[in-house]
Amino acid sequence: MPWRETQDPWHVLVSEVMLQQTHVPRVLPRFERFVALFPTPRACAAAPLADMLLEWQGMGYPRRCKNLQLAAQMMVERFDGEVPNTLNELLELPGVGPYTARAVLTFAFDADVAVVDTNVARVLARISGKVLNARVSQELADEWLPIGFSRDWNQVMMDFGATVCTARKAHCEVCPVLAECVWKGGANGEVDPAKASAFTSKPQAKFAGSDRQARGKFMKALTVSGVTQERLAAVMEIADEERALRLAQALVKEGLVQYSAVGYCMPSTNQTIVQTIKQK
Secondary structure, three states: OHHHHOOOHHHHHHHHHHOOOOOHHHHHHHHHHHHHHOOOHHHHHHOOHHHHHHHHOOOOOOHHHHHHHHHHHHHHHHOOOOOOOOHHHHHOOOOOOHHHHHHHHHHHHOOOOOOOOHHHHHHHHHHHOOOOOHHHHHHHHHHHOOOOOHHHHHHHHHHHHHHOEOOOOEOHHHOOOHHHOOOHHHOOOOOOHHHHOOOOOOOOOOOOOOHHHHHHHHHHHHOOOOEOHHHHHHHHOOOOHHHHHHHHHHHHHOOOOEEEOOEEEOOOOOHHHHHHHHHO
């Protein structure tokens, strides 16, 4: 994972935003090209959003991409083009929540802060044997953090949850802290406390046929050419024209798509795209 080989605060932030709700294999081919094209907050703040969205294709949730640019613009305006290095300032950035802010602090700035993601929350709940809310999960993570080793410790905790103390099956037979685990991977017959704890994975709605899938097909089509209103449903591959219009209008409202009398296109695109719409 190339983002583990850098402590550039901007690159770390980009990777963390990309990894929100997107699995590592989908991020890997996008990350290095993205930071090469938009290597600093200033470069990102000045870039056309359409160019950024084009590079974002395949990772879903394009709102994250727009928030990343809004965050970069805030950095230029308020922090001299640099990623801030305090928790409160990071939390002011669009699209940056408690986990992402702490991840930037530990992985970029070596700050002694603990991060709690899905994997870490699962480990905390199982070893403590308790159903944990968000506040208690963070407090417990802070308590366990070895001062001076935050960067390595946080990576270990996340990797441990991803490879040993996993969601579907806890591999208790190879667990190095089995003696300290109150739950013991369910071997004692107790209900898994991680399932009801904050941050841990919950079943996600089916993707096939969803609004997310339809929006993704629409956004992908826009990277090639403009789309007229009459073609919305066909591009999204859904039968309901009203639903297609609703989804397109929502994307316009979010600033991820532009609409004019000739149709829909990527934001801040040039006249060539407009002409393409007219030809369609």
